[in-house]
Amino acid sequence: MSQWLSAGVIALASVGAAWADEPSHAEGRADEHAASPALVSQLCRIDVKGDKKDQWMRLPTQQSSATQHHLGVRGKSLDYTATAGTLIVRDDEDKPIASIGYVAYTRREEKGGAARPITFAFNGGPGSSSLWLHMGVLGPRRVVVSDPDPTPPAPYRTLDNEYGLLDRSDLVMIDPVGTGLSHAVCDHKDDEFWGVDPDIDSVSRFIAQYLSDNNRWTSPKYLLGESYGSTRAAAIVNYLRERRALAFNGLVLISVATDIEAIFAELPGNDRPYAVYLPAYAAVAWYQHALPNQPAALEPFLAEVRAYAMGPFAAALLKGDALPDAERDAVVDKVHEYTGLSAEYLKAANLRVSENEFAHELLKARRLTVGRLDGRFTGPTPDPRAKETDYDPQSSAISAAYAATFLDYYHGDLKFGQGSTYRTTNFSIGEKWKWTHKTGRGEQPIVNSGVDLAEALMKDAGLKVLVLNGYYDLATPFSATEYVMTHLGVPPAVGARITMKYYEAGHMMYVHPPSIAKMKSDLDAFIGSTAGSNR
Numbered sequence: 001m002s003q004w005l006s007a008g009v010i011a012l013a014s015v016g017a018a019w020a021d022e023p024s025h026a027e028g029r030a031d032e033h034a035a036s037p038a039l040v041s042q043l044c045r046i047d048v049k050g051d052k053k054d055q056w057m058r059l060p061t062q063q064s065s066a067t068q069h070h071l072g073v074r075g076k077s078l079d080y081t082a083t084a085g086t087l088i089v090r091d092d093e094d095k096p097i098a099s100i101g102y103v104a105y106t107r108r109e110e111k112g113g114a115a116r117p118i119t120f121a122f123n124g125g126p127g128s129s130s131l132w133l134h135m136g137v138l139g140p141r142r143v144v145v146s147d148p149d150p151t152p153p154a155p156y157r158t159l160d161n162e163y164g165l166l167d168r169s170d171l172v173m174i175d176p177v178g179t180g181l182s183h184a185v186c187d188h189k190d191d192e193f194w195g196v197d198p199d200i201d202s203v204s205r206f207i208a209q210y211l212s213d214n215n216r217w218t219s220p221k222y223l224l225g226e227s228y229g230s231t232r233a234a235a236i237v238n239y240l241r242e243r244r245a246l247a248f249n250g251l252v253l254i255s256v257a258t259d260i261e262a263i264f265a266e267l268p269g270n271d272r273p274y275a276v277y278l279p280a281y282a283a284v285a286w287y288q289h290a291l292p293n294q295p296a297a298l299e300p301f302l303a304e305v306r307a308y309a310m311g312p313f314a315a316a317l318l319k320g321d322a323l324p325d326a327e328r329d330a331v332v333d334k335v336h337e338y339t340g341l342s343a344e345y346l347k348a349a350n351l352r353v354s355e356n357e358f359a360h361e362l363l364k365a366r367r368l369t370v371g372r373l374d375g376r377f378t379g380p381t382p383d384p385r386a387k388e389t390d391y392d393p394q395s396s397a398i399s400a401a402y403a404a405t406f407l408d409y410y411h412g413d414l415k416f417g418q419g420s421t422y423r424t425t426n427f428s429i430g431e432k433w434k435w436t437h438k439t440g441r442g443e444q445p446i447v448n449s450g451v452d453l454a455e456a457l458m459k460d461a462g463l464k465v466l467v468l469n470g471y472y473d474l475a476t477p478f479s480a481t482e483y484v485m486t487h488l489g490v491p492p493a494v495g496a497r498i499t500m501k502y503y504e505a506g507h508m509m510y511v512h513p514p515s516i517a518k519m520k521s522d523l524d525a526f527i528g529s530t531a532g533s534n535r
Helices: 131-138 196-213 228-244 272-287 298-322 325-339 343-348 355-361 393-411 427-432 450-459 478-485 513-530
Strands: 043-046 055-058 064-073 076-090 096-107 118-122 141-144 157-160 170-175 221-227 250-256 368-370 378-380 437-439 442-444 464-470 498-503
Touching (some): 064 157, 096 196, 118 131, 118 196, 131 141, 131 170, 131 393, 131 513, 141 393, 196 228, 196 437, 228 250, 228 450, 250 478, 250 513, 272 355, 272 478, 298 325, 298 478, 325 343, 378 393, 437 450, 478 498
Parallel strands (some): 118 221, 221 250, 250 464, 464 498
Antiparallel strands (some): 043 055, 076 096, 096 170, 141 157, 437 442
16 A cells, blocks of 8 residues: 555665664673663663663764755855754654654844744655755755656766755755655664654654754744655644644645545545546546547536546446446546546456556556556556556656765765665565544554544644645545545635645646745745745
8 A cells, every 4th residue: 555655665775784873782681780870871781682682872973964065046146054964753752753854945034044944855755854845845955857758777867956845944854754864763664654643753853852952843834745754744743733732834735645445446445546546547637638528628528527527437436336236327427527538448347457557557558658657657558457556657756866966965975874775665565554543533553644633623723724736646646635625624815725726737746847836935925924034
């Protein structure tokens, strides 16, 4: 399930790890009573199976590298400090539990630095590092990729990012445990953090501790998450509000996956996704000129498809096996008109086509597979006889460029992590992820952090939400997001604090030059309207 959520799944996973801040073992062993108080204060206990005595290791230490830089953007000149490092996250008893990697960018000013907004950001997966948002749109350097064609092999090109956040907000990119250089410490294991709730807890602890360590509690604060990162972010705003009385000025959700059941049709008996997929399928078919009668403009066409998807199509799906043949045939004809999929295929699929099946089937006659993360991308179809695609042409087109340019930048310009393996994507996390989530309404078997978002919006009158959607995203369809955001169960006045924006691109809309410019404008306007005076 998890391997399909995020832009972060698009790189090859790094194998093995050598940690930059791995603690060294203390010499010898000591049982709990023999160790002196002075020694114990410098050590943490680790469990060794079959060993009757406690074993100790030195407390992990934080590492960092601060470098000074200059950026000229849109006629403005600014100096900033980039800090690449690790922060030791502690539990409620102040015992170390994890070393979490980050890259922070802070604008250098003579005074008033704490009044500047600060944005915490991450990708998703689960199992993705933050390099995609980092090098794609938010950071001061940006990788140039071809769009929507495959990016040629190295050497790759990076440039000063005129669309980044630094002119509006300081920025902290976070790598959750098991990604980047982040890992568990002392007697904890990485997989303890590989679940909805422990992930929310550890990232929340990082944010609160970073604010304390850097005297930023009074700064306007923003949280930004992409894909599964939106699942995490929607829960964190409520988690920190409840436990630390920490209020965010704004929450930015990119390519939303808050309600997992709304976007995973593979779950048995779950018909809801098929209806909310339909407008996104129509958008991709329109872009690829695969429709039997091609409409002239996208948005009027989508308005028509939305109405049908939430009306007659949803009603037909709800009838299940009791759907009359005549009605089935009428629905098949209409879905063919809106998606370009053949009537024969739709009948064989019983009107229920997953996004991977759609990506495989739409252009199969041309021996092409459509990108799942971005339906504008296409690639050769390895096996036309297969039921669904087994790769994503968008991932294949851009992954190497993102990974290579980030690692070169991280080790070179930021002077950090040399001699260590930075895990761009850790697929083991997705394989072991625990999807249950506890809320005030009980435990969910599969997370829907829209419940958390609704509670945060109800109880924090100052919180505003910006939602960014790509029309051609099949992984987290814009139409599914519309459904989720209109089913939070909040009063209209509360729901009015959610703003939806759309881009003629996919999951990572920032790979599309016109969309990254629009995204910058939308983010600037959002921060400007919620942060007060912005330096």
